[in-house]
Amino acid sequence: MILEKSAILHHEAISPECFKMTLACDPSYISAVPGQFIMMHIPDGESPLLPRPFSIHRVKVSGQGDVKIQILYRVVGAMTRKMMRIREGEMVRMVGPLGRGFVLPKGACRLMIVAGGIGVAPLIFLLETMLKNGMDPKSCDFFLGAKGQEELLCREELTEMGVKLHVTTDDGSAGDHCLVTYPVQELAQTFPPDIIYACGPEAMLRCVVQMARLMSAPCQISIEALMACGIGACLGCAVEGKMKDRYLHVCSDGPVFDAETLGWD
Ligand SMILES: Cc1cc2nc3c(=O)[nH]c(=O)nc-3n(C[C@H](O)[C@H](O)[C@H](O)COP(=O)(O)OP(=O)(O)OC[C@H]3O[C@@H](n4cnc5c(N)ncnc54)[C@H](O)[C@@H]3O)c2cc1C
Ligand code: FES
Numbered sequence: 594m595i596l597e598k599s600a601i602l603h604h605e606a607i608s609p610e611c612f613k614m615t616l617a618c619d620p621s622y623i624s625a626v627p628g629q630f631i632m633m634h635i636p637d638g639e640s641p642l643l644p645r646p647f648s649i650h651r652v653k654v655s656g657q658g659d660v661k662i663q664i665l666y667r668v669v670g671a672m673t674r675k676m677m678r679i680r681e682g683e684m685v686r687m688v689g690p691l692g693r694g695f696v697l698p699k700g701a702c703r704l705m706i707v708a709g710g711i712g713v714a715p716l717i718f719l720l721e722t723m724l725k726n727g728m729d730p731k732s733c734d735f736f737l738g739a740k741g742q743e744e745l746l747c748r749e750e751l752t753e754m755g756v757k758l759h760v761t762t763d764d765g766s767a768g769d770h771c772l773v774t775y776p777v778q779e780l781a782q783t784f785p786p787d788i789i790y791a792c793g794p795e796a797m798l799r800c801v802v803q804m805a806r807l808m809s810a811p812c813q814i815s816i817e818a819l820m821a822c823g824i825g826a827c828l829g830c831a832v833e834g835k836m837k838d839r840y841l842h843v844c845s846d847g848p849v850f851d852a853e854t855l856g857w858d
Contacts, residue, residue, distance in 0.1 A: 611666065623654065627694050627718040633676075646823055648714045665717075665747075666714075698788050705734045705790070709739070715815055720733065735759065737761070740762065741763065772800075791815070822844070
């Protein structure tokens with residue numbers, strides 16, 4: 594875990610509400626695991642005092658060996674409104690890589706990845722890592738869902754990666770007109786997966802977890818919670834564990850959990 598001042602190398606809007614930010618970072622990020630996150634703070638004296646968590650979307654190494662990370666974020670409140678105005682060359686404070694990430698499958702298997710909205714951010718890093726490890730892209734059904742076409746992120750990258758891509762929107766403006774969980778259920782009934790990975794809104798995740806249980810398929814989900822410290826110190830990100838008398842902390846026990854360790858009935 595490194596606390597550093599980091600320069601914004603590139604910053605672009607990828608939809609009216611979503612941005613991609615590339616940041617210079619410590620070389621140790623080369624060992625970051627998909628699903629891990631950073632805590633970011635803008636040291637301008639005006640931005641929210643508490644840093645905010647963002648998943649690592651990609652780790653890149655330049656020809657000169659410099660390491661950089663990308664985050665993908667949606668503008669929802671005070672901090673993200675500040676972030677969208679940051680220009681290339683300006684500095685932010687960040688701590689990372691933090692938390693526990695996804696556990697990669699051992700050997701060849703049939704997998705499903707389910708992304709809802711901005712939840713696609715860590716799943717691109719996951720998919721890229723698995724492809725680098727030699728996974729056949731055709732062994733992966735990737736379900737990409739969003740409210741509408743404008744919120745549908747990373748569609749082109751996913752097409753280029755060669756996975757079997759299933760696109761849905763709630764309003765029917767792109768892909769199939771349904772919730773993203775609908776094609777997951779349809780396909781899983783005929784071709785049950787060996788493992789499911791998911792990130793997105795809680796309602797979507799709860800539905801995916803129910804389906805995984807019915808199929809007895811292992812399921813790893815990345816969940817969100819309000820975070821103040823990101824390192825297990827403030828206990829503000831507690832969620833109920835399977836053992837109802839035990840709380841888990843999203844920042845240090847997660848944010849990626851085996852669904853069966855959570856108290857989600
Ligand atoms: C591990 C982790 C990884 C994340 N990765 C990403 C990412 O890659 N891209 C991205 O856009 N966002 C991500 N988020 C969510 C992101 O941290 C929040 O959107 C951000 O903190 C909002 O800050 P803000 O000051 O702009 O909004 P605020 O003013 O703090 O909040 C605006 C609204 O969003 C709600 N909210 C804020 N944070 C959360 C949260 N964590 N969970 C549920 N509701 C929340 C608030 O209750 C409020 O209604 C992640 C969250 C976690 C915990
Ligand atoms: S955010 Fe402080 S303990 Fe998790």
